[in-house]
Amino acid sequence: MAGERHGAVQINETLRDDELRAILARLDSDKDKEVFGLVCKRWLHLQSTDRRRLCARAGPHMLRKIAARFTRILELDLSQSVGRSFYPGVTDSDLASLDVSFCRKLTDKGLSAVAEGCRDLRSLYLTGCKSVTDALIRALSLNCQNLELLGLEGCTSITDSGLVVLVDGCRRVKHLDINKCINVGDSGVASVSKACSLSLKTLKLMDCYKLGDISILSVARFCINLETLVIGGCRGLSDESMKSLAAASNHNLRTLRMDWCSNLSDSTVKCILSQCKNLEVLDIGCCEEVTDAAFQGLSNEGKELVLKFLKVTSCPKITVAGISMLLELCKSLQYLDVRSCPLVTEAGCDEAGVQFPKWCKVNFDGRLIEPDVLV
Helix, strand or coil: CHHHHHHCCCHHHHCCHHHHHHHHHCCCCHHHHHHHCCCCHHHHHHHHHHCCEEECCCCHHHHHHHHHHCCCCCEEECCCCHHHCCCCCCCHHHHCEEECCCCCCCCHHHHHHHHHHCCCCCEEECCCCCCCCHHHHHHHHHHCCCCCEEECCCCCCCCHHHHHHHHHHCCCCCEEECCCCCCCCHHHHHHHHHHCCCCCCEEECCCCCCCCHHHHHHHHHHCCCCCEEECCCCCCCCHHHHHHHHHHCCCCCCEEECCCCCCCCHHHHHHHHHHCCCCCEEECCCCCCCCHHHHCCHHHHCCCCCCCEEECCCCCCCCHHHHHHHHCCCCCCCEEECCCCCCCCHHHHHHHCCCCCCCCEEECCCCCCCCHHHC
């Protein structure tokens, strides 16, 4: 008997997922398909992820479990039967967060209906939804005045007018992502910074090419609680506005990404490092005018920096000497990215006796995975 068991064919070792799905597709009744999922965890996963329609009498605690298990659902019926009308089922608060990123066929029509029906919506992620326009923003402003997080990365039809209308109604926004919204300029960002001055903590503006100093000066003046600012690729910014930001955000700013801001110089970097006392994440990659001078004299401030993640990729004027000066004050550094810095090599650092913090990972050549905080 033992020999027979040893030679037996194990179906899970023989059939691939696509073959098992083909078997599942041949089952006619829903009952048979449910039984298919009882065989083992693998078959249950295949049965769950193959399902397109689902009728569930789910309460609030089940929504997340349903979303995690049935990942390909196209039709979801959560209606309550008359006989169980005493049970609340799904409420407005359970639909407070919605992520439809990269659903490129979604338009203002469908999402405006969501805004009108889910008036307690707090978080909405629309990354890559290129068909969305200012019309949806208007619907959010009118209906979702408790909105706190709005992700619009890559929604290229959003304009300044949309942002102005947004904050007419939504004045509690904490996190706004308009990365790559190429039609947004100074007037839109200035409106947001004024209207959401107390609530705004995260503002992402990467590759918003129309932005200039007016936006940053407005953020510096009004957004007193800002913790994260992403301005990578905003090449119209100058030292003047960034120094104002550093002075205004000296205690709250923790993450600053300003890669590809080609007009910024040593004076801006020095000002940021000196004044933003709680800054933990800094990306100055591709700021080609930055030199070792950005790190000179920082020791005169008398305090160590709390910087944990620093990215200086493609900064051709920074040398090993500059990195050494910075490390004297960055004892908490966990990750340093010096890729494509021709004057900062692993061999050069070894030769100069550079002492990196014990737990610091140094990315010289791209072999290390970039931390999420820098992406």
